[in-house]
Amino acid sequence: MKVTLESSDGQVFTVDKEVAELSVIIKEMLVIEQANQDHPIPLLNVGAVELAKVIEYCEHHRNDPTIDDDEDYDSRKKPIEMDDWDKQFTIVNKEMMFELILAANSMQVKPLLHLGCRYAADIVKRMSPTEIRDLFQIDDDFTPEEQDKIEWEKQWTKL
Template sequence: MPPKIDVIRMRCSDGKMVSVEAEVASQSLTLRPLIEEGCDQNIIPIPNVTSDVLSNIFVFCKKHSGAGSSNQKRLKEFDKKFLNVDTNTLYFLLMGAHYLEVKELLNLIYQKVADLVRGKSPEVIRAMFGIENDFTPEEEAAIRNEHPWAFQ
């Protein structure tokens, strides 16, 4: 049986180190097997996530670890404030949560993005997320004709 570890250490894409309690980090489906194998002596590389983003993800995980049903109202308030960020930050949180497979955070971010784009035109969504329109006017007209329901 592997030794129980209390804290794991990670080196982020910006070269900085982040340490977090194993219980908190185990909310990550990517990190959980490493924790269960007892990898406390090694530094885990997290090449796709900066230390700021990783730290924020673990703030979320810590708040959600062991959260009972009695804390649901406060947890929802925390979640709302946690995701009240600009779209750039939201993008990096999404990418970090995806890389680490933090399902609860991913679901909240997906819902936030859905709420942001609901009822908006493609042009507004492109502007909101800095997406360049790579369709020619003819291609866009063809798509609008094929799928008019998507543009209502």
């Protein structure tokens, strides 16, 4: 069975139902709108480029066992296996990856979201606060007093 999806800029994609159902949001929509499947499902936050990429990911992972989120709350320390295909998939520029993370978040494609978060974590890792500020264009808005307080709080977090 096929499902049609419409990106925010009006492009329509047709995919297998089981592929689309990797998105928790679409899965829930399909349950609610069972009788009414003639018109495409609108995805207001996802552009065509990102949607194409998300679908590419879902096509590849269509047969993966689903992750029970509660069950694995703490097993994220041991991240989901990343195969060669995933590694190839994440070779994109940062902007694209952040867009993909947003798309995965709004569509709730859990494995892709985790893959993206791992990518983002790898970027942030080993960066100094200044470097992170530069990367994300954030201002250092701490007052000196706040800075002191943070230093004080910090010392208790690793005993």
